Amino acid sequence: MSVQSLTLLGATGSIGRSTLDVIARHPAHYRVHALTAHRRVDELAALCLQFRPDRAVVGDAESAARLAALLREGHPRCAIDHGEAALCEVASAPEADVVMAAIVGGAGLAPGLAAARAGKRILLANKEALVMAGQLMLDAVAESGGLLLPVDSEHNAIFQCLPIDARGRADISRVRRLLLTASGGPFRTATSERMRAATPEQAVAHPNWSMGRKISVDSATMMNKGLEVIEARWLFGVERERIGVIVHPQSVVHSMVEYIDGSVLAQMGQPDMRTPIASALAWPTRIEAGVKPLDLCAIGSLSFEAPDFVRFPCLQLAFDALAEGGSASIVLNAANEIAVDRFLAGRLGFLAIADAIRATLDALAGSIAASIEAIFELDARARRLTADFIDRGAASAG
Secondary structure: OOOEEEEEEOOOOHHHHHHHHHHHOOOOOEEEEEEEOOOOHHHHHHHHHHHOOOEEEEOOHHHHHHHHHHHOOOOOOOEEEEOHHHHHHHHHOOOOOEEEEOOOOHHHHHHHHHHHHOOOEEEEOOOHHHHHHHHHHHHHHHHHOOEEEEOOHHHHHHHHHOOEOOOOOEOOOOEEEEEEEEOOOOOOOOOHHHHHOOOHHHHOOOOOOOOOHHHHHHHHHOHHHHHHHHHHHHHHOOOHHHEEEEEOOOOOEEEEEEEOOOOEEEEEOOOOOHHHHHHHHHOOOOOOOOOOOOOHHHHOOOOOEOOOOOOOHHHHHHHHHHHHOOOHHHHHHHHHHHHHHHHHOOOOOOOHHHHHHHHHHHHOOOOOOOOHHHHHHHHHHHHHHHHHHHHOOOOOOO
8 A cells, every 4th residue: 555645624623623633543544745724723822733734724814823833843844724715735736646625514525626627536525515506516527537535424334335436436226215314413302392402502512523513503403414414315326216315313314225136234433433434445446543442242133213304394495406406505594504503692593403404595586507607696696595584583483
């Protein structure tokens, strides 16, 4: 196995740190070319001192100056830059063989697309890139000869259960359904009254996974699973009707593939993101990831239940957006990001997140955005409309 150079987009998040933990276990096979973060400068500086990247990128000039000061003594040779253009440049730089796309939200689309156009081996943890621009991303990968490998635990599980060719393309000709599992989040058994009064701290307290605050809220509303349904449509080329969601509280079965002969293949493991990260990093082989073995006898039993689309309307909104087609998924994602941000800031009720998203989807029904410029324009418009809906107080009581 030759040494691979890696650019990590979103180094200070949970996926970024798990990625660095995995590659640190294999110094003979992986080196870091570039690390990026938005404004968590102190954390990025510590990672730069540990992993000695050639380059580092942050969100703005002030953060870049601060990072430079922090690295002046310990790692002065690290080239520091800032802004979206710099992110796209390091994502497509010829020095990097592998790009881990782990920036949360729509901000990850531009650098992810840059990596795709440059023919990189992309480890995709940023589901929003496919939710917003699935066809553009897939076309770019096909045209450049790149490779797109899923890192989300559910999609990586499905990837492991499908026949895959040398270009990472799945054969779904004999597949009946893809079954995405969901933990149900912290409110799986909660009443509507408890959910209405939910605080941000309650919403981010995921029972199984360690994730960032935004993704944790998405898990609590089940929007995360809805976005994953849309992502699965693009990654594996399946119709909406062939994608199902099953609530599995233990988070041991990460997803399943049901074949036309009745066989169901499931990928199982600890709820630890280092497993899918290592799987994508090393594919088509495998490497040690530091994850403890799965002890099914200690777990004792596994349970499954149908999702509740009434108590978790965000999941239904995602299926509806996928059914509508066009650019509804762009609107869905943008509205959700604004609504979750307002909820975390204490300016929107938990149940009102779905209300804000629904209002924006209704207002922009039938929108079409085919180019990257049009996608960003529609994304910005949806964000403004959602913010206006919330600021007018129509959803604040949720």
